[in-house]
Amino acid sequence: xxxxxxVIAGAGLVLAPAAAPVWAHHAxxxxxxxxxxxxxxxxxTKMEWINPHAWIHLDVKRPDGTVEKWxxxxxxxxxxxxxGFTKNSVLPGTVIVVDGYQAKDGSLKGNGRDLxxxxxxxxxxxSSGTGAPKDxxxxxxxxx
Amino acid sequence: xxxxxxxxxxxxxxxxxxxxxxxxxxxxxxSKKTAAAKxxxxxxxxxxxxxxxxxxxxxxxxxxxxxxxLEGKDVLxxxxxxxxxxxxxVQRNPDRRDGGSQADVGRAYNQFWWDxxxxxxxxxxxxxxxxxxxxxIPPLAPEARQRSEARAAVARLPAAGPEDRNLWERCILxxxxxxxxxxxxxxxxxxxxxAPGYVVILNEMINDAxxxxxxxxxxxxxxxxxWRGDSRGRWEDNTLVVDxxxxxxxxxxxxxxxxxxxxxxxxxxxxxxxxxxxxxxxxMTWTRPWSAAxxxxxxxxxxxxxxxHEGNYGMFNILTGARADDKAAEEAxxxxxx
Numbered sequence: 294x295x296x297x298x299x300v301i302a303g304a305g306l307v308l309a310p311a312a313a314p315v316w317a318h319h320a321x322x323x324x325x326x327x328x329x330x331x332x333x334x335x336x337x338t339k340m341e342w343i344n345p346h347a348w349i350h351l352d353v354k355r356p357d358g359t360v361e362k363w364x365x366x367x368x369x370x371x372x373x374x375x376x377g378f379t380k381n382s383v384l385p386g387t388v389i390v391v392d393g394y395q396a397k398d399g400s401l402k403g404n405g406r407d408l409x410x411x412x413x414x415x416x417x418x419x420s421s422g423t424g425a426p427k428d429x430x431x432x433x434x435x436x437x
Numbered sequence: 438x439x440x441x442x443x444x445x446x447x448x449x450x451x452x453x454x455x456x457x458x459x460x461x462x463x464x465x466x467x468s469k470k471t472a473a474a475k476x477x478x479x480x481x482x483x484x485x486x487x488x489x490x491x492x493x494x495x496x497x498x499x500x501x502x503x504x505x506x507l508e509g510k511d512v513l514x515x516x517x518x519x520x521x522x523x524x525x526x527v528q529r530n531p532d533r534r535d536g537g538s539q540a541d542v543g544r545a546y547n548q549f550w551w552d553x554x555x556x557x558x559x560x561x562x563x564x565x566x567x568x569x570x571x572x573x574i575p576p577l578a579p580e581a582r583q584r585s586e587a588r589a590a591v592a593r594l595p596a597a598g599p600e601d602r603n604l605w606e607r608c609i610l611x612x613x614x615x616x617x618x619x620x621x622x623x624x625x626x627x628x629x630x631x632a633p634g635y636v637v638i639l640n641e642m643i644n645d646a647x648x649x650x651x652x653x654x655x656x657x658x659x660x661x662x663x664w665r666g667d668s669r670g671r672w673e674d675n676t677l678v679v680d681x682x683x684x685x686x687x688x689x690x691x692x693x694x695x696x697x698x699x700x701x702x703x704x705x706x707x708x709x710x711x712x713x714x715x716x717x718x719x720x721m722t723w724t725r726p727w728s729a730a731x732x733x734x735x736x737x738x739x740x741x742x743x744x745x746h747e748g749n750y751g752m753f754n755i756l757t758g759a760r761a762d763d764k765a766a767e768e769a770x771x772x773x774x775x
Contacts, residue, residue, distance in 0.1 A: 324754040327538040343748030368550025371741040372623050394542045397758035405546050417549030
């Protein structure tokens, strides 16, 4: 079952890396339904800064005025901490837009495929890697 | 409970080794160790052992096995390495939306949450596997292939309970924590502590701490089995050698069984570099032993606690998802019989 995986192969390219799949802690396909895409705008009420996956709680106002309480799953806070993001970086009251998929059982939970502010800016901006040097200081490299 | 433990193959790497010859030292591993030891003299602890302590980061995008496309190519040039890195990062970028909804669900949250590094290892070798020389893990023995297929079949069914899901999802073992350690998607950090007579290997993933005695005591009795096996350490010159046996059948490193035997070697190769090598042996699983090697880089840290179980809402959601799948299947069957 597909976990996170860059599956698309760059066919025909000499150096097409068979992108070794990388795995998340658990299988999202077992938890969320690809047939239930969601797009929500809501106000953050709480960010649960927990492992293995953080959860953002949102109040989402429906057209009829009622409020639904949603929970959106993210990744490990450890990675966010290393990037300088903290529990206070998403404060209650912040309005965000979630583009994702709903839980298979129909409960008000989703995975946060894309998290943005209403003006389209991404909530989490970053690139891969911690910036720690990987410059080939292992000994065999020096010999080449 | 049936033998439905198991799970997504490849997630947990467990290697099975029959109590095998001492430290399967491959020629490659040996020569590397020698080179490292010759080029740099490590500091010593007050009690005279090489000092390996610190927090080490082992993230890399070099794959465990050499990609088929690179067959016959041991090492990339600087230009090829750069191209490989760029292409891999594009392929893995969860922000891309070109795979359809199923791929979208798997890609889940965006790049900000992932931490698998952005560089290949410094040697620019095309695989972490150094032996066999083709950079590929040897084929599974027939019995292991059957075992893997049976596990995969179970994993495709909706889980009846947590025991049907893999050990990582259950917060029992960390996917990259080993032994042996293997670079993964995040939490690629390990802290080493030393005290007279012991080394502690603390992995960030799942907060696993392996306490490794160095006093030459034998392994546990064969009938005592542990998720992460039973580790014993010793020094060979400046290299810490850690020998691990007594795994469970469920540990399942890349399909291995309970006889998995892992030998890890830790050698300081510079102020900021720790060379990590491991050899895997399990004749019931692979047709021959195999070895991998990669550098770890000193990182200021800290390591963050990864208290997995208490907040593991994912398991609850997976099981409620499985019940939803059951219900949908029942309804479909009813419709079909009308």
